[in-house]
Amino acid sequence: xxxxxxxxxxxxxxxxxxxxxxxxxxxxxxxxxxxxxxxxxxxxxxxxxxxxxxxxxxxxxxxxxxxxxxxxxxxxxxxxxxxxxxxxxxxxxxxxxxxxxxxxxxxxxxxxxxxxxxxxxxxxxxxxxxxxxxxxxxxxxxxxxxxxxxxxxxxxxxxxxxxxxxxxxxxxxxxxxxxxxxxxxxxxxxxxxxxxxxxxxxxxxxxxxxxxxxxxxxxxxxxxxxxxxxxxxxxxxxxxxxxxxxxxxxxxxxxxxxxx
Amino acid sequence: xxxxxxxxxxxxxxxxxxxxxxxxxxxxxxxxxxxxxxxxxxxxxxxxxxxxxxxxxxxxxxxxxxxxxxxxxxxxxxxxxxxxxxxxxxxxxxxxxxxxxxxxxxxxxxxxxxxxxxxxxxxxxxxxxxxxxxxxxxxxxxxxxxxxxxxxxxxxxxxxxxxxxxxxxxxxxxx
Numbered sequence: 001x002x003x004x005x006x007x008x009x010x011x012x013x014x015x016x017x018x019x020x021x022x023x024x025x026x027x028x029x030x031x032x033x034x035x036x037x038x039x040x041x042x043x044x045x046x047x048x049x050x051x052x053x054x055x056x057x058x059x060x061x062x063x064x065x066x067x068x069x070x071x072x073x074x075x076x077x078x079x080x081x082x083x084x085x086x087x088x089x090x091x092x093x094x095x096x097x098x099x100x101x102x103x104x105x106x107x108x109x110x111x112x113x114x115x116x117x118x119x120x121x122x123x124x125x126x127x128x129x130x131x132x133x134x135x136x137x138x139x140x141x142x143x144x145x146x147x148x149x150x151x152x153x154x155x156x157x158x159x160x161x162x163x164x165x166x167x168x169x170x171x172x173x174x175x176x177x178x179x180x181x182x183x184x185x186x187x188x189x190x191x192x193x194x195x196x197x198x199x200x201x202x203x204x205x206x207x208x209x210x211x212x213x214x215x216x217x218x219x220x221x222x223x224x225x226x227x228x229x230x231x232x233x234x235x236x237x238x239x240x241x242x243x244x245x246x247x248x249x250x251x252x253x254x255x256x257x258x259x260x
Numbered sequence: 261x262x263x264x265x266x267x268x269x270x271x272x273x274x275x276x277x278x279x280x281x282x283x284x285x286x287x288x289x290x291x292x293x294x295x296x297x298x299x300x301x302x303x304x305x306x307x308x309x310x311x312x313x314x315x316x317x318x319x320x321x322x323x324x325x326x327x328x329x330x331x332x333x334x335x336x337x338x339x340x341x342x343x344x345x346x347x348x349x350x351x352x353x354x355x356x357x358x359x360x361x362x363x364x365x366x367x368x369x370x371x372x373x374x375x376x377x378x379x380x381x382x383x384x385x386x387x388x389x390x391x392x393x394x395x396x397x398x399x400x401x402x403x404x405x406x407x408x409x410x411x412x413x414x415x416x417x418x419x420x421x422x423x424x425x426x427x428x429x430x431x432x433x434x435x
Contacts, residue, residue, distance in 0.1 A: 020386075050384075051334075054389070055386035058390070059325060060386040061385055063332060064322050065336070102322055102331060103322060104405050106405065134383075165360070165361055165430070167361065216431050219381065250383055
């Protein structure tokens with residue numbers, strides 16, 4: 001079992017990694033998008049790739065908005081009784097890198113948002129996502145009627161993307177949460193950003209295709225690459241309503257995961 | 261590639277810039293974002309530089325790493341500064357630098373007063389950090405990352421986002 005001190009240092013190191021290294025599957029998607037694009041959009045994607053390289057070689061954060069840290073803590077059998085101690089260590093580790101590390105203090109008081117679950121797993125898993133507010137500001141919730149059709153859901157997502165236009169740094173990753181309560185759907189849509197693996201289900205593929213008819217393009221300058229990936233996470237639905245939450249992740253959709 | 265040096269010289273002609281053109285910003289620019297715009301518009305603060313001929317960069321940097329003058333310093337969303345921007349162009353401001361589309365009233369102000377809006381590459385804070393040669397806080401230090409930094413840049417790449425005739429590179433604005 002990790003001591004609180006070593007846990008705090010582990011969290012701090014992972015937080016620094018989170019803001020300066022992009023997950024490889026996303027970097028690959030951006031690189032492919034550049035190869036398949038032209039004109040201004042191609043130029044924008046090229047600059048984004050230069051930036052990814054600059055951050056990797058210098059350790060300077062990819063984006064100055066190092067965000068609000070949103071964390072999913074899944075307490076396994078090894079730590080189930082120690083949730084409080086671990087939560088405290090995460091808070092301190094995240095504060096440490098804001099006080100003396102390369103992260104910007106963007107909040108009135110540095111405090112990560114932590115979702116804690118007791119899992120049946122042997123190990124304790126942590127997912128950390130720095131949520132920048134250029135994209136977080138474009139988060140949407142729709143309370144839809146029971147029996148809502150897929151087409152209507154896709155139209156809602158399309159409408160949200162049209163409202164966001166080029167503001168939250170496209171090309172985007174889309175996180176969708178459907179079902180549960182309003183708050184559960186929003187949480188799921190945020191988690192979906194972290195879980196996006198670019199392997200699309202038929203529904204996610206439909207959302208992706210429709211979204212890319214919008215023409216917003218990388219950097220909002222017009223083009224075919226408005227959205228690179230879509231992930232849907234679901235919860236059982238109440239008989240009287242279906243919450244749909246839409247999280248738009250900027251191209252710099254940062255996430256780290258590690259075990260304790 | 262065309263280079264644009266700030267503050268602008270008397271002979272610089274912004275009307276020759278066209279939306280979609282990539283240019284390199286050189287010289288001195290000033291960061292300012294939400295809080296400074298709110299304070300100055302309410303008359304609770306002043307701009308510590310002459311607006312005429314200068315450029316405002318919508319940016320709140322991260323702390324500098326050892327050996328760097330400034331940390332990650334990409335652009336923030338320009339749209340939030342839209343309500344405050346026309347009067348700055350009216351006051352002689354030459355350019356704003358940020359990310360994403362602008363409102364109709366900002367585009368109208370560019371046409372009326374002959375300014376430009378430069379679109380920096382969103383999320384590219386590490387790339388822009390490599391273009392910074394010097395940086396110092398010149399006002400509102402208590403605002404932390406929202407302080408006004410005077411930043412000397414070299415070969416700082418941007419697109420002309422909206423030119424002085426109101427032509428724009430952005431899709432789906434004004435919605």
